Amino acid sequence: MNRISVMKPWLGTAESEALAEVVASGWVAQGPRTAAFEEAFAQHQHVRHAVAASSCTTALQLALIVAGVKSGDDVVVPSFSFIATANAPTYLGARPVFADVESATGNVTADAVERVLTNKTTAIIAVDQGGMPLDLEPLRRMCDERGIALVEDAACAAGSTYMGAPVGGGADVSAWSFHPRKLLTTGEGGMLTTNNPDWASRARRLREHAMDVSAAERHGSTLAPQEHYGEVGYNFRMTDLQAAVGLVQLAKLDEMVQRRRELASRYRAAFHDVSGLRCAQDPEYGTSNFQSFWIEVLPEFRMDREHLLEKLAADEISARRGIMAAHQQQAYAGHSGISAPLPVTERLTANTLILPLYHELAEHEQDRVISSVLNAGGE
Template sequence: MSRINVMQPWLGEEEIAAVGEVIASGWVAQGPRVAAFEAAFATAMEAEHAVATSSCTSALHLALLVAGVEPGDDVVVPSFSFIATANAPTYCGARPVFADVDHVTGNLTAETVAAALTPRTRAVIAVDQGGVPVDLTALRDLCDPLGIVVIEDAACGAGSTYRGRPVGAGAEVAAWSFHPRKIVTTGEGGMLTTSRPEWAERARHLREHAMSVSAAARHASVLAPPEEYTEVGFNYRMTDIQAAVGIVQLGRLPEVVRRRRELAASYRKQISEIEGLRPVADPPWGTCNFQSFWVEVGPGFPLDRDGLLTHLAAGEISARRGIMAAHRQPAHRERVTGPAALAVTERLTDTTLILPLFHQLADSDQARVVQALRVTQP
């Protein structure tokens, strides 16, 4: 029996050709392809400025820095997220304060954020978890009057919409991921988008060691001007090789999202007939790209979450545990702060799993997954 993977990037001859062109050009570091990818991504996401980075984690770090987060500040984050969401504030010397999430969407809400605010809160990182759009307007209505910056962690969000626009379009600053698990991939890589030109300018400066002259500009000069390092910066650059892949991938986005939503609708229709399973769905304010198709295993199901994972694995179906709880991890266990209880986070972390869903998933393979879920019924 062939294995069904939980995720598989959609890469083809176009990406191979694009990489070949970059190699043939002789310029493979950050250069013209990166600039072209930034422009294309900004247009697709309706962002005013886009700054390519080495990862979403580095984009989050830069977003916090340009937003003015400093040592001693508090940053409210969901524990129900990949560890990078909680790690980024610590890079700034700030303290991640964990907030709980909504049971249905897995996202922060204005109510859960309000319960986690402290007098030192400088920013909130709101995640579009698994591609489910966060209710950004509600969060900004709470935070903007308090002078708290809402940073959208749109790592999983490319192709999702919020109130008729791409997610991230309404954020002052957002961070994106191009990891192979994401719908648009460059292998590794990320992007910062922002409505503020001064924030974009500073992010570009910081990502390249805070050099006064870019590497591309120095290379273009026969006699390179002397560079100056005006502050401590970082090596958070994307390469032209990655950007060339990203440009092709971005062109695939509408088709990928269409197919993923088609597969998600099929999953939802069939899983709704199985007692004890609750699949993820679109929220009232937007549409999901279903970057991750997660299912909650309830008390009416004959197996618990880990038992179901074992059952699926026995049939060569590779599912995954649901989103982690960062506050349970050794790296952050001693950092648990704030007054908020995390009951929903812990429940979802313990009861959810991610089913296989990717562009090339055959209908017959999806049927095999659903059948594996059905055979556990009494």
């Protein structure tokens, strides 16, 4: 049997041709394609400004900087997330304070965040985990009442919706990932989005060493203007090679979301009556792009999560353990800022797994995955 991967990016001839055009143009660093990608992404996400970056992690770091987070501050984050969510405030000398998540979506709630707020909290990072939209409005109200910045880590969520609109627009600033595990990929790369023009302008400067003259302005002039550096910046730029791929991928995003939702529906239908399995599903306030399709393996199931992973692997099916708990990692042992129990986080981390789901997954391949899971449960 052929191995079924947990994820494959949907790349083809159109992306190859876009790359060839950039190479032929001679402008492969950050330039006109990047600007076009930013404009197109902002329009797709219904926000005013988009700033391309080298990764979601660097975009998240820029988001915290422009939101005013500084060394010594506390930033509330979910532990139930890839470790980059906690790393971004740590890079700035701020302390990640871990909040628990709700079972249904794996996302933080306003109640969970409120339990861990401190007098040093200046920002909250709320994550759309696995593409599952978070309930933003209660967080928005809480942040507005307290003067706290609301940052959305939408790394996985391009194509997900909240209250009928694309996710990300309701936060003060959001960060996005274009890693190959995501629907829309540029190989590596990320994006910051915001409706605040001053924050967008500063993020553009900071990603390019804080120069007051952009590379496009310098290279577009025969006599380049003298640049100045008003603060310490970073090299967080995206290349035009990446942006060219991103433009093609963005045009395919709606089709990718539709296909993933169809496949997710097939999984849910197959496992609906299986005792001991709980599937990810849309919350009442939004729709997921199903960047990941995860299931929770409950005690009633015949196998625990680890043995089910082994069974799938024996059937040449590559699944993955569910989302990590950052507070359990050595990197944050002893200085993580934990101030509340995290029982849901620890349960989901221990008992969830991610099943194969990608645009070109054939239904007969998905049926193999379904059969393997059902056989493991004795169905």
